[in-house]
Amino acid sequence: xxxxxxxxxxxxxxVAVDDLDLVVQPGVVTGFLGPNGSGKSTTMRVIMGLDxxxxxxxxxxxxxxHDLRDPLREVGALLEAKAVHPGxxxxxxxxxxxxxxxxxxxxxxxxxxxxxxxxxxxxxVGDFSLxxxxxxxxxxxxxxxxxxxxxxxxxxxxxxxxIRWIRDLFRxxxxxGRTVFVSSHLMSExxxxxxxxxxxxxxxLITQGSVSDLTAAAKGAVVVRGNDRExxxxxxxxxxxxxxxxxxxxxxxxxxxxEAVGQLAFDEGVVLFELxxxxxxxxxxxxxxxxxxxxxxxxxx
Amino acid sequence: MSAHPTLxxxxxxxxxxxxxxxxxxxxxxxxxxxxxxxxxLITASIRTHWTAHPEAHIGFDPVTTSLGxxxxxxxxxxxxxxxxxxAEYSSGSIRSTLAATPRRVEVVLAKxxxxxxxxxxxxxxxxxxxxxxxxxxxxxxxxxxxxSTPTVLRAVLFGGLYLTLLGTIGMALGWLLRQSAACISVFxxxxxxxxxxxxxxxxxxxxxxxRFEPSTLGQSMESVSPPAHAFSAGASLLVLALYAxxxxxxxxxxxxxxxx
Ligand SMILES: Nc1ncnc2c1ncn2[C@@H]1O[C@H](COP(=O)(O)OP(=O)(O)OP(=O)(O)O)[C@@H](O)[C@H]1O
Ligand SMILES: [Mg+2]
Numbered sequence: 001x002x003x004x005x006x007x008x009x010x011x012x013x014x015v016a017v018d019d020l021d022l023v024v025q026p027g028v029v030t031g032f033l034g035p036n037g038s039g040k041s042t043t044m045r046v047i048m049g050l051d052x053x054x055x056x057x058x059x060x061x062x063x064x065x066h067d068l069r070d071p072l073r074e075v076g077a078l079l080e081a082k083a084v085h086p087g088x089x090x091x092x093x094x095x096x097x098x099x100x101x102x103x104x105x106x107x108x109x110x111x112x113x114x115x116x117x118x119x120x121x122x123x124x125v126g127d128f129s130l131x132x133x134x135x136x137x138x139x140x141x142x143x144x145x146x147x148x149x150x151x152x153x154x155x156x157x158x159x160x161x162x163i164r165w166i167r168d169l170f171r172x173x174x175x176x177g178r179t180v181f182v183s184s185h186l187m188s189e190x191x192x193x194x195x196x197x198x199x200x201x202x203x204x205l206i207t208q209g210s211v212s213d214l215t216a217a218a219k220g221a222v223v224v225r226g227n228d229r230e231x232x233x234x235x236x237x238x239x240x241x242x243x244x245x246x247x248x249x250x251x252x253x254x255x256x257x258x259e260a261v262g263q264l265a266f267d268e269g270v271v272l273f274e275l276x277x278x279x280x281x282x283x284x285x286x287x288x289x290x291x292x293x294x295x296x297x298x299x300x301x
Numbered sequence: 302m303s304a305h306p307t308l309x310x311x312x313x314x315x316x317x318x319x320x321x322x323x324x325x326x327x328x329x330x331x332x333x334x335x336x337x338x339x340x341x342l343i344t345a346s347i348r349t350h351w352t353a354h355p356e357a358h359i360g361f362d363p364v365t366t367s368l369g370x371x372x373x374x375x376x377x378x379x380x381x382x383x384x385x386x387x388a389e390y391s392s393g394s395i396r397s398t399l400a401a402t403p404r405r406v407e408v409v410l411a412k413x414x415x416x417x418x419x420x421x422x423x424x425x426x427x428x429x430x431x432x433x434x435x436x437x438x439x440x441x442x443x444x445x446x447x448x449s450t451p452t453v454l455r456a457v458l459f460g461g462l463y464l465t466l467l468g469t470i471g472m473a474l475g476w477l478l479r480q481s482a483a484c485i486s487v488f489x490x491x492x493x494x495x496x497x498x499x500x501x502x503x504x505x506x507x508x509x510x511x512r513f514e515p516s517t518l519g520q521s522m523e524s525v526s527p528p529a530h531a532f533s534a535g536a537s538l539l540v541l542a543l544y545a546x547x548x549x550x551x552x553x554x555x556x557x558x559x560x561x
Contacts, residue, residue, distance in 0.1 A: 049403045050396055050561040066403045069305045077400060083393030085322055092321040093394075100314035100401045101306050140397060 001026055001179055002047055002148060006056035009042050009203075016042040018203035019056070024181045024196075026147070029174045031194030032183040033286065035294045039203040040183040041079070044152050048077055060148055072101040072144030078151045082133030086126025090117055090136050093125060094143060103144055111139040130157030138166070148179040155189060167193045187286035199286065201293025215282055222258045225250040225274040226265055235268045236261070250274065311402050311411040319385060319415050328381035329423050332374045332464070336424075339370035340431035344438040351443050363446045364456045365524040367435025368428055371460055375492060375519070378424065378464045379471035382416055383484035386475030399561045409553045413472065420468040425461035432457045452525045459522035459534055467492075467515065469545040476552030492516055515541065 002024040009017040017039040024030045034040050045051040047058045049065030057064060060075050068074050084093045094108040112118045115135040120128070125136065134157050141149055151170075155163050170193055174180045184190050190197055190211075197214055199206040207214065226232050229249055236243050241261075242254035253261055258277040265272050280288075319325050344367050389395040402408050436445040446453045470491075474484045492515055499511050508530040511517050521527040521537040532540060 045396075045561070048396070048400050050399060052560060065400075068403065071306070071403055072401050075400075079396055080393050083396060085318075085388050085392045085394055087322045087324065088318070089321070092317060096314045096317045096321070097397060097401050099317055100311050100398075102310050 001062075002058070002060055002150075002181060003062075004043065004047070004056070004058045007043065007046060007053055007058060008055040009039070009046055009051060010054040016203055017046070020200065020203065020205055022198060022205065022208070024179055024198075026179040027174055027177050028195040029170045029180045029182060029193055030196040030198060031190030032181060032198050032200070033185065033187060033190055034183075034200040034206075035185060035290050038200050038290075038293065040185075040200065041152050042203075043200075044077070044079060044150050044181075044183065047150060048075070048079065050079075070101065070144070072097065072103065072146065074144070074146050075148045075150070076141030076144060076146040077149070078134070078137035078141045078154055080152070081130055081137060081156060082125065082128065084125045084133070084136065087124055089122045090125055090128070090139075091121040093136070094140060097140060097143060101144060107143060107145075111142050114142065115139040131159060131162055134158055135162070138169070147177070149173060149181065151180075151182045153183055153185075155184070163189075187283045191282040199289055201290045204293070206289050206293065211282065214285055215280070220280055221278045222253045222256065222261050223250055223274065223276040223278060224253055224261050224265070224272065226270040226272045228268075228270050231268055232265060232270045235264050235270075239264060252278075306402055306404075306407070308407055308410060311407045312414050314401075315408075315411040315415045319419065322388070324384050324388065325381060325419075328377055328384070329419070331377045332381070332423055333427050335374040335377055336368075336370040336427035336464075337431045337434065339373050340367050340435050341438065343367070343369040344435040344443075348438055348442050361444070362524050362526075363436065363439055363444055364432065364453055365520070367432050367439075368457070368460045368523045370431055371428065371464055371519070371523065372516075374424075374427065374464060375467045376489065378420055378468035379474075379488040379492075380485060381420070382468040382471030382473075383475040383488065384481060385412060385416055386472055387479060387481040387484060390479040391481065396561050405557045406553055409476065409549070409556060413469065413549060416468055416472055417465060420465040421461065424464035424468075425458070428457050428460040428464070432460075446525070450525075455534060456523050456525050459538060462538060463519045463522050463541065466541045466545045467519075470515070470548055473545065473548035473552045477548070477555055513540065515544070 004020055004022040007017050007020045008015070020043065032040050042051065046053050047060065047065065060068065065075070090112060091108060094111065095105055098105060098108050109118070112121050115138050117132065117135055117139065120132065125133065128136065134154065138154065141151070154166055158166060170180050170182060182194065194211065196208070196210055198208040223246065224232065229251065233243050233251060236251070236253055236256065239256065241256040244252045246252050258275055262272065262275055347366055389398060398408060399405060439445045448454045448457065471484065471488055474487055478484050478487065495514050496516055499507055499514065502510065512531050517531050518537040518541045521531040522534050527533055531537065
């Protein structure tokens, strides 16, 4: 389990994380979402004891990272792709990590095999592709067989086969009861990978919940078209709905369910030609949630 | 056996890192080539130009001259020390290192132990080889020195210590500056530019300040009798060791305080 309490991290003028509170539970994949520069990587570095919080604290299994007795056996992390000396072989990189935590070298070959790098174990990491570098980072995270795993943008550079592989990996790690915390800026990716979603923007928590909670919370609209648009519009407004005319003869109705709109039309004696509920996709929910907090937006929106 | 990381296991990890990259291997090879190769050039050239006039050879030291290659090798060991640290920053692997060993002082100590251990062996072998080779080149023409003379043995031994301590200073700069280029410019300035700046000062200052410069300390350590206005060989070793200790302590403090 990872717990973050009132975490604030300031770099000179920038406030990267602002009074953040989070709990990441074991047994599920937790997606950590936010636009560029929202503080995801910073939060992960603080959890890993790499950056010192300006205020508040982060704990893993109840203890600050510095107090873990056996760091690699408790927490594994992939923070940056290919953060390895380019002249060192994959095997030597992992052996050096293993040696520091007294992990047997046989485990190094095991994880290399597992991530599919066994055949290039003695090759210089500098010659690896981005995807191979990412797989090496995953091997390093799994080295100590830890119960808590953090992955910062793990799908970067992976091919579709690799993306599917890593998705299955996260699910099986969570199914084994581990804590799996994965950051991404793509909701579409997290929608198919994660069980729980945490969304941050400008260092603040925006929302958190299960994938189904988030979609359910999304306000859908109902598109309705009938033989008397004005009469229907008047009745809907009287019922407290928001109404917008689309394509001249149709209405997009907010705040009312499709059932309520159909009943209202029947009561008013309006014949309906169309009654379509529009369910927002998770991606749209996410865009709406983070619309106000995008730091490096593209201007046009 | 307890499983958690200990200083010994972190040293094993750093030793594996040190010997698994080409830059360390190349650095060690270059240290040998510079110390021994330039030592051979200097001694052979002295032998060739040796004249019978005794007044031309006042103050001639067969030890210092045969160790002349250390003047060049000191840059190689400085780079070895600096790169051992800065390569972790340029590649980003410092974060995996510190995540695996959250007690950062242990990382500083382990890297230091590996560097000092390796450089001590490399430098001592290099200086003894170049000394013996130099004396062999001199023999018959130029007066030679023997390791059975205690001051000669001390001068050669201290030559290896000089290189090891300069490598340590390079490593401390690596922790403090975190960038290879910055380290190499500062290191080069300390050794080459400082004496030039001192040379521009009034002569009374030159003597007072000059004896504290790494290069002067080295000259004193590597000669049988110290040059004028310099500290004794033993005092020079202590001053240089003090520099290395203070810089390493600053490095450890910086690492434990700063974000990775
Ligand atoms: N070491 C640092 N020094 C100064 N500012 C930093 C540092 N690290 C992060 N920041 C700033 O903190 C903010 C949050 O950055 P962070 O990298 O945590 O965001 P992110 O959510 O991971 O973004 P992305 O999706 O682009 O990876 C940004 O404004 C960034 O510029
Ligand atoms: Mg990031």
